[in-house]
Amino acid sequence: MNLNEALNKLKEAGYKYTNKRAMILEFFANEGRYRTAKELLSYMEPHYDGISFDTIYRNLHLFNELGILESTELDGEKHYQIRCANHHHHHFICRKCGATKRIQICPMDMIDDDLSGYMIEGHKFEVYGLCPACQAA
Amino acid sequence: MNLNEALNKLKEAGYKYTNKRAMILEFFANEGRYRTAKELLSYMEPHYDGISFDTIYRNLHLFNELGILESTELDGEKHYQIRCANHHHHHFICRKCGATKRIQICPMDMIDDDLSGYMIEGHKFEVYGLCPACQAA
DNA sequence: AACCTAAACCGTAACAATTCTTATTTACAT
DNA sequence: ATGTAAATAAGAATTGTTACGGTTTAGGTT
Numbered sequence: 349m350n351l352n353e354a355l356n357k358l359k360e361a362g363y364k365y366t367n368k369r370a371m372i373l374e375f376f377a378n379e380g381r382y383r384t385a386k387e388l389l390s391y392m393e394p395h396y397d398g399i400s401f402d403t404i405y406r407n408l409h410l411f412n413e414l415g416i417l418e419s420t421e422l423d424g425e426k427h428y429q430i431r432c433a434n435h436h437h438h439h440f441i442c443r444k445c446g447a448t449k450r451i452q453i454c455p456m457d458m459i460d461d462d463l464s465g466y467m468i469e470g471h472k473f474e475v476y477g478l479c480p481a482c483q484a485a
Numbered sequence: 486m487n488l489n490e491a492l493n494k495l496k497e498a499g500y501k502y503t504n505k506r507a508m509i510l511e512f513f514a515n516e517g518r519y520r521t522a523k524e525l526l527s528y529m530e531p532h533y534d535g536i537s538f539d540t541i542y543r544n545l546h547l548f549n550e551l552g553i554l555e556s557t558e559l560d561g562e563k564h565y566q567i568r569c570a571n572h573h574h575h576h577f578i579c580r581k582c583g584a585t586k587r588i589q590i591c592p593m594d595m596i597d598d599d600l601s602g603y604m605i606e607g608h609k610f611e612v613y614g615l616c617p618a619c620q621a622a
Numbered sequence: 623a624a625c626c627t628a629a630a631c632c633g634t635a636a637c638a639a640t641t642c643t644t645a646t647t648t649a650c651a652t
Numbered sequence: 653a654t655g656t657a658a659a660t661a662a663g664a665a666t667t668g669t670t671a672c673g674g675t676t677t678a679g680g681t682t
Contacts, residue, residue: 366659399661426640450598475596502678
């Protein structure tokens with residue numbers, strides 16, 4: 349998903365356009381990997397002096413709900429990245445830099461256990477480790 | 486893993502036997518599903534008035550390191566359960582009560598993506614939803 | 623059985639991430 | 653231009669967790 353697609357999604361859902369929201373989405377569109385609320389705040393602060401935590405967290409939650417961002421937890425802290433637009437898939441995630449690499453298979457296609465009676469609402473499959481760049485460093 | 490196996494594992498690793506540790510392990514052995522530090526604390530308090538947070542968290546970490554407990558995160562809070570003794574597998578986890586049901590397949594066996602150059606250190610596969618009992622309720 | 627020592631524990635403070643509250647400002651439909 | 657609901661700022665509060673200095677205890681050693 350690129351910046352324009354994200355902004356359209358926001359507009360279609362009936363939310364207001366603000367410069368801060370645009371900059372948040374621009375941040376994630378440019379980064380293309382998992383980042384924390386704190387990192388986003390550091391990016392915003394020079395441009396919007398005195399920007400509030402509230403603005404950061406409120407919008408991260410909103411974008412997550414709207415499916416613009418996706419989230420995971422690395423090292424006890426929530427990380428966000430822009431959601432890939434196309435079909436369902438999973439990721440290898442670098443624990444150091446948050447970079448991701450797509451994994452095509454989905455284990456839900458392969459479960460042969462009997463889960464009848466269990467209401468399945470979601471699943472998570474993530475592979476963790478170090479990307480090539482972080483190994484070199 | 487049952488209570489005795491857990492206590493043996495503790496002893497073999499050279500840690501002291503204490504009544505509090507025994508009660509912590511007894512709690513998880515009886516529960517058999519994911520519980521929070523807070524729930525453990527509530528269980529302990531009537532028996533050990535004034536028990537410290539430190540004791541709870543220190544031992545949860547210890548047991549986790551020793552492989553006696555395993556952990557996951559539900560709704561922003563760490564949950565622990567006694568680790569199943571036998572071979573590697575994954576779980577369906579009830580988001581409401583923490584009950585688990587084993588899933589036999591492991592997606593790592595099925596990845597056909599090229600991850601050469603990526604150092605794989607771990608993975609997580611969990612299915613979330615409601616168990617039969619919590620749907621009925 | 624008293625003793626020793628490191629481990630375990632208590633009480634409490636600190637901490638970091640996140641959420642909440644109230645007043646103010648802003649986007650944008652009218 | 654104006655009105656109104658949404659968005660934001662400022663900062664306090666909450667939550668889950670970790671840290672610290674002093675005290676107690678388990679378990680080995682006389």
